Amino acid sequence: MARLDRTDFEIIREMQKNARIQNKALARRVGIAESTCLERVRKLRDDGILTGFYADVDAASVGVHLQALIALQLSKHSRETVERVREHVARRPEVVAIYHLGGRTDFLLHVAVRDADHLRDLILSAFTSHDEVAQVETSLIFDHSRADAWPIYPPEAR
Structure with missing residues (x-):
């Protein structure tokens, strides 16, 4: 580095x-x-x-009217399964962020969709229909914000 x-x-x-x-x-x-x-x-x-x-873009202006966090639990945890699922979800245009986690949830996905029907269809076609996925839990995002910058920790601050 x-x-x-x-x-x-x-x-x-x-x-x-x-x-x-x-x-x-x-x-x-x-x-x-x-x-x-x-x-x-x-x-x-x-x-x-x-x-x-x-560039930060106003979601509604590009047709995104609903965002959600989707928690995936996998049925198996082999390296191949994890990589296959990660590759699969990364190809979905609705997925804007992927978090591979330790603990009960294996993946947390931030998705952006047109509406509730689009969200339902995405979950059914992209996630629950795959054998690798044992459980799906969806949380709607009512509002969100993010920091404008990463915190910076120079070596002398350690």
Whole structure:
């Protein structure tokens, strides 16, 4: 894993606030030369530390009117079964997040669908119809929010 210094952490902090920040403004905020800043951002991307940039989209404007968390319990827990289920759910366009968990629930899926009929059809066709899935529990999401940034723990904070 790449070794990060204080400047790298500052770049990451600033980019989490605004991934579209111009290099000139980023360099000024972090206190380094523009060319140095550009090179550091490229290295953070190349090293897989900055993994992507995205736009937040209003769900309703793209036809998503219902979101849910679907807990899956598997009938078997072999590596092959877990990988097969993960690959299967990852191919579903309705699945926006997959969490592989320890404990009673094996997978927790965040899904985004048009409506209740779409949710029912998804559960029946994509999950309960598979032998690997022993149990499905669905919770509707009434509202949600997420942090705008990951917490940053530089090595000196440990």
